[in-house]
């Protein structure tokens with residue numbers, strides 16, 4: 001087996017035993033990038049000091065011995081909307097193309113503390129607005145499983161880099177499914193943590209009440225290792241929570257399934273894989289319970305009001321004065337118009353318009369006010385359902401990866417998020433784990449199983465996720 005194909009846990013053991021070095025690992029990933037990334041296009045930039053970082057990690061291991069962090073010397077890819085001091089971070093947008101981060105995101109600070117090696121920054125939908133990574137100003141990323149298909153999005157570069165063994169793990173961000181959906185499309189694991197479990201300081205904001213950073217990895221154990229390293233309360237993000245905020249539920253050996261919701265548009269063979277996974281749970285002694293979440297049918301509508309509202313105010317800061325692209329017109333207003341006009345792509349503009357519309361005085365009650373009320377109802381229904389079961393299970397997406405260029409109609413792309421947006425709306429943690437393959441045009445395409453647990457109960461996701469892997 002090649003070193004770049006190891007899981008983080010395996011590599012970490014070998015590093016600790018002195019069988020391999022961080023430099024070996026980094027080189028194996030860099031070789032794979034040379035071989036494959038011209039076709040896949042997961043990386044926007046491969047850093048020029050990767051081997052130096054790895055050498056520093058090897059030196060640190062000498063000094064730390066047994067106390068070394070499990071991520072010491074592990075090569076990770078970082079989504080382009082997470083700030084690393086002194087490096088470019090563009091959120092795959094023309095408006096930030098030349099922006100260089102002046103500080104580390106808290107998640108980066110924590111990974112640096114652990115001694116992680118950063119391989120490079122990876123592609124994404126512009127400002128994380130999409131499900132396919134096609135809205136990047138750098139062009140699309142391809143799915144390593146089938147290069148005619150999208151890797152999912154918006155963390156498509158992260159997922160593709162992990163699936164193609166061009167790193168051992170990656171950080172992504174998830175506002176409505178952007179970690180879980182690409183993980184499902186590429187056949188890997190992705191975790192959206194509890195809202196507030198991971199600091200948002202230093203992430204390029206999309207929808208602040210929805211955004212969370214999290215891991216994309218090749219095993220559940222690896223996701224847990226990264227989550228443990230990046231989580232925690234942070235004075236720089238007032239919405240972060242202490243570890244003991246939520247009570248730890250006792251395991252019930254019960255899996256909830258929202259049967260009514262699943263009648264909506266899941267492709268037949270994806271549904272079959274899902275039912276096979278439920279069958280597996282039964283043989284392992286889990287009880288399958290039908291749970292009612294009536295407002296889940298409204299989740300997409302809620303999301304596509306709240307997210308654009310928050311996005312439009314977050315993106316108001318890109319005015320050509322303080323950040324990024326600055327074009328000059330005849331007055332200040334024209335400066336704004338020119339910079340924003342040239343800097344933002346179509347999908348981002350669509351959402352800014354939608355967001356400013358739903359927030360405008362005349363429509364606030366009709367849209368934003370209603371969405372907030374429906375959000376509370378949905379959160380209540382999830383909380384109630386999760387009192388009876390350990391996790392709620394659904395397919396991560398209704399279909400496997402779609403073709404590049406297929407989702408030109410925004411509404412049909414939004415429908416891919418039907419099962420993922422709920423966890424962002426309610427703040428619950430959710431994990432996508434591979435649940436097998438379905439055939440499309442002669443290719444076997446991976447599909448994902450999504451598990452959602454109570455706030456703060458990532459432990460249930462990890463333990464049940466590991467059962468699915470077995």
Ligand code: GLN
Pocket residue numbers: 128129130131153154173174175176177178179206307417
């Ligand atoms: N696909 C969703 C969207 O387009 C989610 C994006 C995300 O999670 N960043 O908004």
